Amino acid sequence: MPNLENKAIPDDEQSDDTWLLRGTDIEKTYDSWLPFGRTVDVLTGATLTVNESELVGIVGGNGSGKSTLMKILVGVLDRDGGEVKRQGTIGWCPQETLLYDRLTVRETMQLFGSGYGMDSETIRERLAWLADRFEYEEYLDTRIDHLSGGNQQKVNLSVALLHQPDVLLLDEPYTGFDWETYQTFWEFTDELAAQGTAIVIISHFVEEHDRFDRIYELQDGTLERQQSGEEVA
Numbered sequence: 001m002p003n004l005e006n007k008a009i010p011d012d013e014q015s016d017d018t019w020l021l022r023g024t025d026i027e028k029t030y031d032s033w034l035p036f037g038r039t040v041d042v043l044t045g046a047t048l049t050v051n052e053s054e055l056v057g058i059v060g061g062n063g064s065g066k067s068t069l070m071k072i073l074v075g076v077l078d079r080d081g082g083e084v085k086r087q088g089t090i091g092w093c094p095q096e097t098l099l100y101d102r103l104t105v106r107e108t109m110q111l112f113g114s115g116y117g118m119d120s121e122t123i124r125e126r127l128a129w130l131a132d133r134f135e136y137e138e139y140l141d142t143r144i145d146h147l148s149g150g151n152q153q154k155v156n157l158s159v160a161l162l163h164q165p166d167v168l169l170l171d172e173p174y175t176g177f178d179w180e181t182y183q184t185f186w187e188f189t190d191e192l193a194a195q196g197t198a199i200v201i202i203s204h205f206v207e208e209h210d211r212f213d214r215i216y217e218l219q220d221g222t223l224e225r226q227q228s229g230e231e232v233a
């Protein structure tokens, strides 16, 4: 295990009382299941801190390990080395929708909501609010496998938002959104950040970069801090 005690954290990320998510020296190798198959060293010491009210972007080429890192930060994938610390509740929107085809949208939210420990009335109210905001009220009794890809993605995102988590981890959450929904998404994330939510988004588009407080590029298994759009301007 790496020596975590001596790991330097840049000054602007040190604020001990406001951090909600910290990953330090995260390492991950995928072993091949085949006898002579290739092992992939995806993460070799990735470090980041996300504070309250921050919108942090993670960029990087295809296969650089962004989804792997996010799964480790969420806690759904084991790491080989390093440390992850979380404060508060987590909401995760995976790149591939993790929904049950045969459930309706309403049943999906009841299922995840009760998993989060929410009561039925709170789930109903929150779903009504999200469905109105992302404009899918007419599909609440439609089965997931009968929804369009964009509407499935809205439900996937809503599952992450349902319990109003303290930390949101979103893996390209707007894939398939139409322009209006895409704009709603960014307005909404700005509102959440203003209310104190810490948000991490895996992003591919350069045009989005000035929306972030901080951007990290994942390259060769580690995270390098990039200049955000505002800092460049």
Ligand SMILES: Nc1ncnc2c1ncn2[C@@H]1O[C@H](COP(=O)(O)OP(=O)(O)OP(=O)(O)O)[C@@H](O)[C@H]1O
Pocket: 030, 031, 040, 042, 060, 061, 062, 063, 064, 065, 066, 067, 068, 069, 095
């Ligand atoms: N379960 C797995 N077993 C073996 N290798 C894997 C597994 N999951 C991912 N990989 C490999 O790990 C590397 C990183 O994958 P990952 O999905 O984390 O990258 P990414 O940056 O999110 O890619 P993209 O931008 O294309 O979504 C890739 O080479 C991928 O093939």
